[in-house]
Amino acid sequence: MNLLRLGLLAPLWLLSSAQTAPDPQVIGFPSAVVEAHRLSGSTTVIVPPSRHAGQVELQVMIDAAGKVSDVRADKSAGDFGDPAPAIAAARQWTFRPFEYRGRPVAALATMWVDYRFGPAWADPQAAFPAIDYDTLRIELSRSACFGPCPVYTVSIAGDGTVTYRDDSDEEGAGVVHRIFNRNGTLVSGTHHAKIDRAALDGLIEKFRAARFFGLKKEYQAPITDSPTYALRFSTGAQSMEVVDYVGRMVDMPEAVTALEEEVDRVSGSARWVKGDETTLPALLAEGLDPHSLAAADLALGVHGPGGDAVVLGLLAAGMPLDRMVRGAQAPKAEPLGLSLLATALQDARPKVALALIERGWLTKMPVPQRMALFAQTAGGCDPAVARAMVAAGVDPNARIPATEDFGFLDGGSTALHVARTRYSACRELEDRGPLVRALIALGADPNAADGEGETPIYGIEDPDLLATFLASGARTDVKDQNGNGPAFGSWTDLIALMLLEAGADPRGKEDGKTLPMIAKEKNMPATRAWLEAHGIR
Structure with missing residues (x-):
């Protein structure tokens, strides 16, 4: 994410002297932007098993040179014991300097440090068995979860025979999982393939290097709703199974996850799963x-x-x-x-x-269906598809039917509303700028309001995307059904500042709170400075 592009909007913001204010000294930047600027330092701390594993939330101040000047733990986000190790780790971070309107600024950021246990084996010196190819069997099973997790078992025999089985007939948690998520796999039933001896021997060596027979038999994190993975290696009279239930959150060595992925790769399970x-x-x-x-x-x-x-x-x-x-x-x-x-x-x-x-x-x-699909999917989340649909007669300002419950999107939303949010059909799209620009070029109105009276710039958390909308004619002097301008649509300091400088009205209330109250509560220093400079308290 290149925030230097924000400097291109300076002439737009300065059109109204009534909306300008002294250059901010500190700005709260989105976490994704801050992480993209991080140059060095680890976000993981190894802690002893006597402590909790989990995430410690930190408020980090980064000076204009990119060095951490202050770190504080946010206790309200969860208590994982002593935050000192997380704070010490954060003080080692360095960042590419932050700029705003072409000038260096200090950055305030919310970041997280993972507390993890060190990798543990039951017996790291355990001998690896001699391989009897006649009885060799390497197997990986993946179970259901509260979501679309693939449920299957793949095994590799000593002669290179691969057997894949989707576990759709298994009982237990998978039954509920399949009702809502199918089985998470593409191909049902049992299927076979073959790998050569070299590939099999390479896989065996990965198990040997991981000291597989010396691992603990179970690595289980204290959470729910996640899938269980089981790795099994049998040869001759010796057999070992390792159960991984979000094991990386506790003391499972990284090598176990690498082995799971290697069994999938060598067996070619993707042909049946995805x-x-x-x-x-x-x-x-x-x-x-x-x-x-x-x-x-x-x-x-x-x-x-x-x-x-x-x-x-x-x-x-x-x-x-x-x-x-x-x-x-x-x-x-x-x-x-x-x-x-x-x-x-x-x-x-x-x-x-x-x-x-x-x-x-x-x-x-049918015309109503194609119009609704264009809106619901932002033209298939792809510029070429959007152009093909409009060329076939679809209105670029088609709307999601007002009567539909569409998750995080309100009825009346357009393709631009869908394109700008990560909670949509376009959730996998990393850079939304090309799609947004394509939709606007096709005639999509950046100022169309949804059923709540919100235009697409409400709720944007990506500063580059907001800059794209503003440069494309998105108005900031708009109000939603509650009478609030788009500055109330985000509690990210940089986003609110950009909107205020572009002319968004700071007056209004959200849940009974004014924007100055919210800016103080959410620790938005640049927004607070802008409001104070304009006499809004």
């Missing part, structure tokens, strides 16, 4: 018919870009798109092409969306 370029060839070799209902179900089950190769391959193989199906979110049966297009837009998979739009499926979609 989908990749090897998935469809493997399934076709097993007898999958691209024209079958099973192929349609497979295409409908793809979520995330990993499965793009699967869907695109099925399209190229002639999968019939006019087959009537009922997708996961479709209230009634509809053509497969429509269901696939809706899913691709909702999952931000532009390659599949564009392929289906090129085949004419957007124009076959």
Whole structure:
């Protein structure tokens, strides 16, 4: 994130002398911006098991040269015992100097230090067994969680045979998990593959180097709702299983996580779990018919870009798109092409969306549905998809239906509201600037208000994105249904300052509190300085 770009807006802010104030000496910057400026120092502290593992929240002052000048623990954020180790670690941090309007400033930041236990083995000198390839079996199981965690087991035998099984028939917590999250995997059932001896031996050496047979049998963190991972290594009469339940939060060595990932990589489990370029060839070799209902179900089950190769391959193989199906979110049966297009837009998979739009499926979609999808997904979270949808007749100012409950977004929101928030279909998008600029270029109104009267600049936490909106004509002299301007839409000091300097009205109340009261409560020094300079107390 390049805050130097903020200097480009100085002429815009200085148009009204009534809104200017002396240059701020200290500004509270968003945590993401501060982390991007951090040059050195660790955010992890190893503590003895007698202490709590967890995060210590710190208020950190960074001087204009990028050195930490003061650190204080925020006790209200949780008590993890003595904050002194976290404070000592923070004092070692160095940062790239912060600037505002081209001038150096001190930065105030909220940052976190992880307290973790040191890695522990039950017997670090335990011998690694001799390998009997006839009985060798390496296995990884991943369980359900309170979310879309993949549930499967993959094993590798001594002859290189890989066996993958999705555990959709298992009882217990996975039952509830599947009701709301399917099974978290793309391909159901049991499948096989083969790896060569060199790959297998390389994996065995990773287990040996990790001193696997000397690990503790269980590493369990004191939390809930997370997945359980189990690694098993058996050869001859010797067998070892290590259970990992958020083990990195306690005393589990990093090597265990590395082994879990290596078993996945060597076995090629991604072809069944997420989908990749090897998935469809493997399934076709097993007898999958691209024209079958099973192929349609497979295409409908793809979520995330990993499965793009699967869907695109099925399209190229002639999968019939006019087959009537009922997708996961479709209230009634509809053509497969429509269901696939809706899913691709909702999952931000532009390659599949564009392929289906090129085949004419957007124009076959009912107008209200395509308008709502454009708004709900910010044009598929992709400039090229947004342009294709508008070229096909979609209104760039289409809105989410006012009657819909759409999570963090209000009814009446437009694609720009969706594009600017991380709690949306575009949550995986790192840089939202290109999408926002593309939508505005297509005619999306940066001043359109949602059902609460808020325009897209309300609630922005990314200063570069706010700068993009302001440079594109977003007005700051607007009010929501409560009579508050956009300065009340964020408790990040830098964001509020930018909005105030751009003309946002500081008058109003949020939950009975004025902006000066909020700025004091939230420790927003630059905002407080601006308000005091303008006689607003």
